[in-house]
Amino acid sequence: MSLGAYLAVATALFVLGLAMMIARRNLLYVLMGIELILNAANLNFVAFARYAAPAGGEAALRGQVFALIVILLAVAEAAVALAIVLHAYSLFDTVRPEEPDLLRE
Amino acid sequence: MADIVFDGGDFARLAAVPLIPLGAFFVQTLVGRFGPRKGDWIPVGALAIAAALGIFEFAKCLTVWNPGFRVEWKEAFDWIPGPAESRASFGILYDNLSATMTAAVGLIAFLIHLFSVGYMHGDRRYASFFAHLCLFSFGMLGLVLSDNFLSFFACWEVMGLCSYLLIGHFSEKPSAAAACKKAFLTTRIGDVCLFLGIAILWTRLHTFRFTELWDAVPRVLAENGGAYPGWLVTAGLLIFAGAVGKSAQFPLHVWLPDAMEGPTPVSAMIHAATMVAAGVFLTARAFLFLSPEARIAVALVGSFTAIFAATIGICQTDIKRVLAYSTVSQLGFMIAGIGVGGIAAGLFHMVTHAAFKACLFLGSGSVIHAVHTQEMPQMGGLRRRMPITYGTMLVSTLAIAGVPLFAGFYSKDAILSSTLVHAMEHGSILHALPAIFLFTAAGMTAFYMFRLILLTFHGEPRDAHKFEHAHESPWVMTVPLTILGFFAVTGGWIFGENWFLELGKGLPGMVVAEGEAAHHEHEAHGIAMWGSIGVAGAGILLAFAFYQWRKFSAAAWAERWGPVHRWVKNKYYVDEFYLATVVRFVMFLTAVQRWFDVWIVDGLVNLVGGIGRAAAAVSGWFDRWVVDGAVNLVGWLTQLWGGVARLFQTGRVQTYVAWGVAGAVGAASVVLWMA
Numbered sequence: 001m002s003l004g005a006y007l008a009v010a011t012a013l014f015v016l017g018l019a020m021m022i023a024r025r026n027l028l029y030v031l032m033g034i035e036l037i038l039n040a041a042n043l044n045f046v047a048f049a050r051y052a053a054p055a056g057g058e059a060a061l062r063g064q065v066f067a068l069i070v071i072l073l074a075v076a077e078a079a080v081a082l083a084i085v086l087h088a089y090s091l092f093d094t095v096r097p098e099e100p101d102l103l104r105e
Numbered sequence: 106m107a108d109i110v111f112d113g114g115d116f117a118r119l120a121a122v123p124l125i126p127l128g129a130f131f132v133q134t135l136v137g138r139f140g141p142r143k144g145d146w147i148p149v150g151a152l153a154i155a156a157a158l159g160i161f162e163f164a165k166c167l168t169v170w171n172p173g174f175r176v177e178w179k180e181a182f183d184w185i186p187g188p189a190e191s192r193a194s195f196g197i198l199y200d201n202l203s204a205t206m207t208a209a210v211g212l213i214a215f216l217i218h219l220f221s222v223g224y225m226h227g228d229r230r231y232a233s234f235f236a237h238l239c240l241f242s243f244g245m246l247g248l249v250l251s252d253n254f255l256s257f258f259a260c261w262e263v264m265g266l267c268s269y270l271l272i273g274h275f276s277e278k279p280s281a282a283a284a285c286k287k288a289f290l291t292t293r294i295g296d297v298c299l300f301l302g303i304a305i306l307w308t309r310l311h312t313f314r315f316t317e318l319w320d321a322v323p324r325v326l327a328e329n330g331g332a333y334p335g336w337l338v339t340a341g342l343l344i345f346a347g348a349v350g351k352s353a354q355f356p357l358h359v360w361l362p363d364a365m366e367g368p369t370p371v372s373a374m375i376h377a378a379t380m381v382a383a384g385v386f387l388t389a390r391a392f393l394f395l396s397p398e399a400r401i402a403v404a405l406v407g408s409f410t411a412i413f414a415a416t417i418g419i420c421q422t423d424i425k426r427v428l429a430y431s432t433v434s435q436l437g438f439m440i441a442g443i444g445v446g447g448i449a450a451g452l453f454h455m456v457t458h459a460a461f462k463a464c465l466f467l468g469s470g471s472v473i474h475a476v477h478t479q480e481m482p483q484m485g486g487l488r489r490r491m492p493i494t495y496g497t498m499l500v501s502t503l504a505i506a507g508v509p510l511f512a513g514f515y516s517k518d519a520i521l522s523s524t525l526v527h528a529m530e531h532g533s534i535l536h537a538l539p540a541i542f543l544f545t546a547a548g549m550t551a552f553y554m555f556r557l558i559l560l561t562f563h564g565e566p567r568d569a570h571k572f573e574h575a576h577e578s579p580w581v582m583t584v585p586l587t588i589l590g591f592f593a594v595t596g597g598w599i600f601g602e603n604w605f606l607e608l609g610k611g612l613p614g615m616v617v618a619e620g621e622a623a624h625h626e627h628e629a630h631g632i633a634m635w636g637s638i639g640v641a642g643a644g645i646l647l648a649f650a651f652y653q654w655r656k657f658s659a660a661a662w663a664e665r666w667g668p669v670h671r672w673v674k675n676k677y678y679v680d681e682f683y684l685a686t687v688v689r690f691v692m693f694l695t696a697v698q699r700w701f702d703v704w705i706v707d708g709l710v711n712l713v714g715g716i717g718r719a720a721a722a723v724s725g726w727f728d729r730w731v732v733d734g735a736v737n738l739v740g741w742l743t744q745l746w747g748g749v750a751r752l753f754q755t756g757r758v759q760t761y762v763a764w765g766v767a768g769a770v771g772a773a774s775v776v777l778w779m780a
Contacts, residue, residue, distance in 0.1 A: 022763045030759070101756025 006047035013040035027085045027095045031078065038074045042067045111199070115165070116178040118158045119197050122207055123246035123260075125151045125158075126214075130240040138232035145231065148239035149218045155246060156211035163208035166201070175200040177252055177316060184255070190311040198252030198315055202389065202452060206249040206382075209456050213378035213463045214242040216585035220467050221370040223581040224474055228368075234274060238374065241267035245379035249386060253313035254303045257387075261299070261351070264380050265292055271374070272367040284366035291360040295350015299387070302343030305336055306394070315390060322393045333396035341394035344387065345403055352384025352436045355410040359680055362429040369470030372425060376432040377463035385439045385455045389448050401535065404444030404527070408542035411437030413677070415549035419556070420663075420674040423479045424469045427557050431505065432462060434546055438520050441539050447523025454516035457596040461501035461513060464589035468498035471582050472561060475575040476568075481560040483571060488562040490575040493583045495562045497590030502558050504593040506551035507641040512596030514637070517547060522633035526626050547637055551644025559652040 013036050020033030049063020085095065092100045129151030137144025166174065180194040199207075218238060225234055244263035251257040273285030307313060310321045325337060333341075348354070353361035364375055375381060388403065395403060411434045418430035435458050442451035471494040472487060473479055488495040504513035524540035566572035577583065592599075650656040663670045672678065753764070 018766060022759050022766065097759050098757050103758070103761075104754050104756030 003047060003051045006043060010040045010043040010047065013037075013043065025096055025098070027088065027097050030097055031081050031085065034081070035074060035078070038070055038077075042070050045070070111176045115162060116181070116197060119162055119178075119199060119207070119250060120181065122155045122159050122162075122211060123243050123250060125155050126239045126243040126246065130236050130243060133232065133236040133239060137236060143232040143235075145222055145235050148235045148242075149215070149222065151239060152211065152215040152218045152242055155242070156208075156215040159207040159211035159246070162199075163204045166204050175316075179252070179314075193255050193313060194253075195256040196252040196314075197250050199250065202386070203249045205452075205456055206386065207246060209459050210242070210245050210249060210378045210382075213459055213589070214238075214245070214374065216588055217370050217374050217378070217463065217467065218242075220373075220470065220582050220585045221368075223579045224370055224470050225368060230274065234271070234368070237267050237270045237274075238370070241271065241374060241379055245383060248383055252315055254306070254315070254318075255313045257390075258300065258303060261347075261383060261387075262296065264351075264383060265289060265296060268292070268364070268375060268380055271371040272364045274368055274371065275366070278366065281366040284360075284363040288360040288364050291357050292350040295347045295357055295384075298343040298350070299347025302340045302347065302391075302394075305340040305343065309336055309340075319393050333399075337394060338396045338399060341391065341396060341399050342402070344391045344394060345399065348384035348388045348391075348440070349406065350384070351387070352381045352440060353410075353433050354384075354406050354437060354440055355413055356679070358410060358414065358433050359676075359683065361433055362426055362676070365423070365425040365429050369425065369466060369473060372429070373463050373466035373470065376429070376466055377459045381432060381436055382455055382459060385436065385443070385451060388440060388443050389452055392443060392448055400444050400446065402444075404441045404524070404539045405535075407437045407440030407442070407444050408524070408539035408546070409437070410434070411441060411546040412542045412549070413437075415546040415553065417674075417676050418553040419549060420670060422481050424472065424481050424484075424557060424561060425466075425479055427481075427553060428462070428465055428469060431465075431550065431554065434550060435462070435505070438517065438543060438546070441543060442520035442523055445524050445527035445539055447520055447526075450516065450519035450523045454513075454520055457504065457512035457516040457593075460589055460592035460596045461504040464497055464501040464586060464593050465505070467582070467586055467589065468494050468501070471578045471586065474578055474582070476571045478568075478571065481557065483568040484561045484566075485564045485568075486562070486566040486572060487575055490572065491562075491577045493577060494586060497583075497586040497593075498562070499558060500590045501593040502554045504596075506554050506645060507547055507637050508645075509638060510594075510597075512593050514641075515597035518630075518634055518637050521547065521637050522626070522630045525629035525633050529629060544636055544640055548640035548644040551641040552648045555645050555648030556652055559648060563653060 017033040017036030017038075017040060020036065021030050024030055024033065045063045045067045049060050049067075052063070053060035088100065089095050094100075126148070129148050133144050133147045137147055140147070176199050178197040178199075181196045183192065183194045185191070185193040218235070221235065221238065225231055228234060241264060244260045244267060248257055248260035248264070251260060269285045269289040271285075272288050273281050275281045276285070303313070306318060310318060310325075312318060312321075322337070325334065326332070350357045361375075361381070365372055367375075414430045414433035414437060418427050418434060421427045421430060435454070439451040439454050439458070442448075442454060469479075471491065472484065475491060475494075476484060476487070478484070500511070504511035507514045507517045521540070521543055524543050528537040528540045530536075651658075675681075755761075
């Protein structure tokens, strides 16, 4: 399969994630949107790694290690973000992202 | 004659004589009516203390018997501090005149207070009556002790105010309200003159103190070649005009008979101890400022008033009005006595008159209290019902009529002999007029006073109902009567004319009785004594003939002299004359002033106001539309911009993200497009 197909899927994932971030009415879905974006990036890393070194070797590993780091980052981010969401829920009694608007002040 | 030694304690006691009633006035005014018995004991007690202190100091002077003494407590209180020519300080001048007056006024005022306890019992404004009476006493006591014209004038005005308040005590009666207004306004004419006279003296001599002014007069006369300069004559006459107002001399006598509208103790107060005596007192104090010509004027005013008021007194039927005109007449005697140079005689008469006139007024109050009318034709035969009142009033009547051995005989005799000396020395008709007037008036006095006694106490009761209900008054009323009656008998013996004689000595222009003058005086004294006994006896006999033995009928005589009788009975129509001239003129003036006020003054004020309003309207328009407009425009623009900017700050995370994405897309588009 060509690189273009992978990039197309990654782009789709990115746009879907962005759309979820902007438009979903639930903070948890917003978080999932972030995960989708991260995964779109991961797909790009892996796809470009394979494209740069089709025979394998050290150069191919560099991109895949990046992907692993991003996964780790995503885990940490998810933990922190979920904590924030829980606090936001206890504070505002809602998980709808459009209702809290304290940032105005 | 030994000197009288006065120390600080004596002066402190003297200062307390007026100040204690003043303090009592404040206490009585503020809290008196809440106290037991509505606080009447506060002024009565204060006057008792003041009278005791005054008599104590007087007794001290009497024991030494030095009529020429004069002690001063200079500058006891600085009212306006500063250099000598612009300061005003109050102090005490204590000489034989103020000593006698302090004691007499204190005692009589105390007795009148005591009498009022009985007479005013149950009155609606009982508490404030005593407060005002007390302030009145303060005014007179302060006046006689003043050592300068300024505090003298202040006390003088306090009395003016109190007379207004007390004459108008029954202010719900229109006649009383009118009477108090009349008294205040009439005496005010004199007060203004007095003030002007004081002002002239102060402008020329730069002092208010009596002693300094007296010392200055001979100096002024010497500088002017022995004659009175014009300003001093003017000042003397103006000051005498003050006395004319206060002592109810013709032509300002009209207020005194109307003052009968006040309660009887007030009448006694005004007629005996205070107010009218103040004018005589002032004339004596200011005698030095009167030029020889002015003295003749004083004598003529006084003697004319004496005969004028005596004729009116004969025709009155109201018991208090008879007494009122008798006071006016007796004041004329005093003023005339001072005017002809017999200062001692005038003052002597003032003191004896204070005693018997207070007694007569309180006695008439006692009668009115018993029969509830003031009309003598409704009385008669009361001597059987009210023996104490009758006895004391009879004694006082004998005194005022000038029957030998009673107080009034000595003092009136002294005045008459002074006028005779005056007439003999100058030997002109003008100088003889006072003597003629006063001898006639003395006879009339005896007549109308016995008319009063006979109509009230003798004969058969003319109103049986009133007679049945008449009874002797309680002790608070009879005790003062008795004490005053005692002085009406003995007043002439306690201190004769000699006591006051020192006052006249050493005055420039005063006659020193030597040689021919002494001969005149001796001769005059004999004539005056037998003459006054003669006219008094004639008056009394005539009164008996008319009203006791009924030899003549008063009604028939009144009929025969119809027009004259009406003229006199209506007080010579002086009041009506004033009403038609002075009052109408004043009313006309006020109407003119009102017109001026309404059309000119108000017009000017309204014009200025209108201009101001127009200017304010223009300024307001500019302010509202231009200044406010600019400010509002700035505010409106800021608001508008704020509203736009606010749209971007929603506070929602997702919006921000969307804007971020849009920005990123935009930036990327630009980059790509550029590439």
